[in-house]
Amino acid sequence: MPDKTLDSIRLGLIWQRLNGIVDQVSETFIRAAFSTVVRENYDMAFSLLDVRGRQFAQSKRSIPSFIGTLPRTLAAVLKKFPLKTFKPGDVIITNDAWIGTGHLNDISMICPIFVNGRLIAFAGSTAHTVDIGGAPSPTAQDCFEEGLCIPICKIVEQGAEIPLVIDFLTENLRAPDETLGDIRAQFAAYHDCQQKLAHVLEDECLNDLEDVIEEIISRSSKSMRDVIASLPDGRYCDEFQVDGFDVPLTIKCAVTIKGDTIDVDFAGSSAQIDRPINCVLNYTYAYSCFALKCLLDPEVPNNSGAFETVTVRAPEGSLFNAARPAPVWGRHLTGHYAPPAIFGALSQILPGKVIAESGSPLWNVYFKGHQEKDGAPFIKMFFMNGGHGAQSANDGPGCLSFPSNVSNQPVELFENQAPLLITEKCFVPDTAGAGKFRGGDAQRISFRSNASTPITMTIRHERITYPPRGLLGGGNGAPGKDLINGETIPAKSRQVLEPGDLATFQMPGGGGLHDARERPKGAVSRDIKRGLLSPEQAHLSYGYDHE
Numbered sequence: 041m042p043d044k045t046l047d048s049i050r051l052g053l054i055w056q057r058l059n060g061i062v063d064q065v066s067e068t069f070i071r072a073a074f075s076t077v078v079r080e081n082y083d084m085a086f087s088l089l090d091v092r093g094r095q096f097a098q099s100k101r102s103i104p105s106f107i108g109t110l111p112r113t114l115a116a117v118l119k120k121f122p123l124k125t126f127k128p129g130d131v132i133i134t135n136d137a138w139i140g141t142g143h144l145n146d147i148s149m150i151c152p153i154f155v156n157g158r159l160i161a162f163a164g165s166t167a168h169t170v171d172i173g174g175a176p177s178p179t180a181q182d183c184f185e186e187g188l189c190i191p192i193c194k195i196v197e198q199g200a201e202i203p204l205v206i207d208f209l210t211e212n213l214r215a216p217d218e219t220l221g222d223i224r225a226q227f228a229a230y231h232d233c234q235q236k237l238a239h240v241l242e243d244e245c246l247n248d249l250e251d252v253i254e255e256i257i258s259r260s261s262k263s264m265r266d267v268i269a270s271l272p273d274g275r276y277c278d279e280f281q282v283d284g285f286d287v288p289l290t291i292k293c294a295v296t297i298k299g300d301t302i303d304v305d306f307a308g309s310s311a312q313i314d315r316p317i318n319c320v321l322n323y324t325y326a327y328s329c330f331a332l333k334c335l336l337d338p339e340v341p342n343n344s345g346a347f348e349t350v351t352v353r354a355p356e357g358s359l360f361n362a363a364r365p366a367p368v369w370g371r372h373l374t375g376h377y378a379p380p381a382i383f384g385a386l387s388q389i390l391p392g393k394v395i396a397e398s399g400s401p402l403w404n405v406y407f408k409g410h411q412e413k414d415g416a417p418f419i420k421m422f423f424m425n426g427g428h429g430a431q432s433a434n435d436g437p438g439c440l441s442f443p444s445n446v447s448n449q450p451v452e453l454f455e456n457q458a459p460l461l462i463t464e465k466c467f468v469p470d471t472a473g474a475g476k477f478r479g480g481d482a483q484r485i486s487f488r489s490n491a492s493t494p495i496t497m498t499i500r501h502e503r504i505t506y507p508p509r510g511l512l513g514g515g516n517g518a519p520g521k522d523l524i525n526g527e528t529i530p531a532k533s534r535q536v537l538e539p540g541d542l543a544t545f546q547m548p549g550g551g552g553l554h555d556a557r558e559r560p561k562g563a564v565s566r567d568i569k570r571g572l573l574s575p576e577q578a579h580l581s582y583g584y585d586h587e
Contacts, residue, residue, distance in 0.1 A: 043410045046251055047124040054244060054252050055341070058097045062086055062238045066099035069165065069229040074221025076457065080449035081423055083168035086229065088161055089114055090253045091123060093163075094344035102447055106148075106166040109141045109327020113148045114164060120192045126152040126159060127148040129199030131227065134192045135172065137183060138364060142323035142371040144187040147223065149195070152228040155238045160248045162548035164231045165226045169219045170406070170421045173212040178500055178532040180367040181314045188212040197225065214419055252551075264346045265300035265342055266431075267336045271389060273297050276382030279308070282377060283505045285532060293381035304328045304382060306354035306361075315532075316369035317360035319498070321373040325352040325444055327443055327571060331379035333550040335386060335393055370500040370532075372444070376401035379443045380429075380509070387511050392432050393420070397508035398442040398553030399426015399517060403547050405487075409495035409535075412459050420458045422487075425447065426547030427472055427480025429508060429518055435563075436480035436550035438467055459491040468546055469517070471572050474553025474581035475514030476559050481572055482518055482549040501531040514552030515581065523547040556582050 045275035066086035070079055075440040079084045087098035093114045098107050116139040117132050127467030131151040134140060140148045148166040152159050174187030183189070188208070195205045209223075210216040241247070307561045312318045329347045339344065354360035359374045377476035383394040403424040411418055423446050428436035439448075452460045464486040473479035489495050499522060507519040522529050529535055537543060562582045578584040 048253060051255055053566070054165040054240065055256060057240050057254075058088065060087055060235065061240070062097050062099045065163075065229045065233040065236065066101055068232045069225050070101070072225035072228050073167070074218045074225070075170065076449055076453065077168050077170055077421060078222055078225075080453065081446045083446050084166060085110065086163070086165045088282060089164055091159055091247070091441065092364065094253070094257060096253045096256055096343045098342070099411035104330040104443055105141055105323055105326045107116065107294055107385070108329050109149065109322045109343070110164040110166060112322050113140050114150055114162060117150050117192055123159060125199045127170075128154040129196060130194055131196035131230065132192060133190055133195040133205070133223075135188075135190045136179065136192070137189075137368050137371075138322070140322070141166060141326075142320045143368045144183070144189055144371070145169055146529065147190070147219075149223070153234050153237055153573070155234070155241055158248065159238065160241070161231050162535040165229065165556055167222050167226065170217070170447060170548045171214045171419050173214070173224065176228055176316070177534055178370070179497065180316045180369060180533050182365040182367055184365060186316065186367060186369045192572070193520070198221040198277065199521065199560055214417060223304070239397060256341060257343055259345070260341050260343050261345035261348045265349050266335050267387045268297060268302050268349060269300040271297050273299070274389075276385040276388050278381050280381070280384070281506050283502050283531065284310070285313060285317060285526045288505065289313075291359075291377045291381050293385055294376070295382060295385045297392060301349045301351070302332065303353065304332075306378075306381075309354065309359050311358055312362040312366045313359075313366065316367035317359075317371070317373040318366040318368050319360050319374035320368060321352070321354060323371050324360040325376055327375050327378040328352045330443055331382040335383065335390065339432070344442065348539075356560045365502055373500060373502050376437065376443055378450040384509070386510065391512055394511060394565070395431050395442070396429035396436065396475070396511045396553050397517070398429040398436070398512050398550050399480070399482060399503060399520070400441040400510055401502045402444045402446065403501050403520070403545065405543070405545065406497055406498040407458055407460060407487075408498070409459070409491055410493055412491060418458055420454070422454060424485055424545060424547055426508075426520065427482050427550035428509070429550040430475050430477040430479050430514060430553035432553070433477065435478045438481035439483045440480060450586050459489065460495070461488045462486065463488050463542065468549070469572055470577040471518035471549030472572065473508065473510045473515045473517040473552035474559075476554035476556065476557035477508055477514070478559070478567070479510070479514075479517045479550025482520070482547050484544065486542055486544040488542045489539055492539055494511065494539075495537040496534060497537050497543060498534045499545075501545075504531045508548050508551040510551035511553055513555040515556060516553045517549030520548040
């Protein structure tokens with residue numbers, strides 16, 4: 041039972057300190073990291089979990105998928121390393137797609153936190169690495185092609201790095217210094233975390249955090265249960281087509297509410313394919329829970345308690361529950377459809393809370409080549425966001441996608457790392473889905489090769505054939521485009537940029553909400569003045585005649 045002396049005020053103070061700790065130590069990690077993808081894009085997560093494997097706090101910069109998968113990763117770790125086997129200074133590592141976040145490029149680590157010789161919690165973190173060896177490509181037919189798989193193992197034992205594990209990483213990666221730099225930055229964060237938690241226990245005269253954690257988790261659990269219980273029981277469904285690879289694929293979702301429980305079932309979705317867009321169940325679970333938290337109970341602390349009443353299912357061997365050895369490098373191309381499918385289903389009973397579809401799955405591009413100065417190899421990734429879907433009472437923002445929350449990186453920083461020049465980064469008029477609340481505008485980015493040798497470019501993009509949908513009468517956003525020197529290229533392909541070639545990416549616009557005829561004329565006029573809407577499109581979409 042929770043400590044009777046743990047009143048609401050004291051609990052609140054301790055809770056805020058725990059939040060502050062995970063934010064501070066995640067900054068330790070970010071500032072010490074070597075890679076741009078961590079330092080600038082924040083493609084990472086840092087969280088605290090209890091000895092039962094329940095997550096109770098995470099940093100504000102953490103991305104949703106990693107928050108959702110870390111408890112499941114720890115559960116797998118505890119099957120191999122029981123609690124009694126951990127020693128102070130140990131660190132466990134893995135990037136197994138079916139244990140971690142769904143693809144090999146995300147490395148997850150777990151560190152036990154001891155205070156006064158007692159195991160009180162685990163620090164868990166995940167970070168994306170641009171290179172994990174192998175030859176990942178849009179045409180990979182199994183996960184073995186996609187890089188090095190690190191089984192659950194110790195990378196640090198009682199404070200000492202294990203040379204064999206470091207050697208495996210060094211010999212299999214193209215940029216081992218960058219990846220190992222990020223890994224060691226997390227070691228520093230773990231050390232910082234242990235010290236700060238020890239100070240909390242000392243200041244609060246606590247032997248452990250068990251009562252605090254139990255109270256926090258039970259309150260979040262009750263809050264989510266109460267919200268779900270207030271909804272009408274029933275089975276709510278959504279179904280739509282997505283680009284897929286060679287042929288369109290089907291996304292099907294049924295959300296069943298019964299009492300204070302909610303079940304999300306992706307049965308009926310397409311079977312897994314022999315191309316790397318398959319999604320493992322861990323990733324499906326993470327983004328399904330994230331969608332439900334955003335929609336139903338966004339203000340209450342986010343922890344494992346909020347999802348005790350949630351189940352997420354998908355048939356094994358399907359797009360949302362791929363079986364080994366399916367290729368999964370681009371698992372976000374399926375997993376990012378989980379939130380819009382859930383929103384589409386629940387729009388029937390929560391029309392005032394859902395958002396329209398955004399210009400996601402997240403777009404990115406990989407460039408691989410050689411530096412001009414010394415011929416050293418490089419591999420760099422650039423994230424790009426389309427328009428956000430219209431919100432329940434506001435237009436969708438441009439250049440801000442959902443459900444991923446990775447950040448942009450400065451153009452100048454990217455140009456300093458690779459022989460590429462970004463010649464254009466702008467909003468695209470007439471791309472937002474029409475509605476009472478319109479979607480976010482698409483953006484267009486162009487990269488010119490300044491290299492004297494060819495650069496290999498790899499893309500994995502969706503929403504080219506099937507654009508982001510509007511909801512509740514809103515219009516669809518504009519589809520995306522991929523071009524080299526003005527000529528359309530396949531959205532999932534590997535291309536060669538010759539010196540001087542120009543690659544252009546126009547991301548999708550966000551979908552709109554509600555009938556466009558309900559949009560105030562002043563809002564339409566404002567979009568025209570800003571150059572986001574042409575008079576011709578204003579007439580077609582809104583019946584507005586510009587004076």
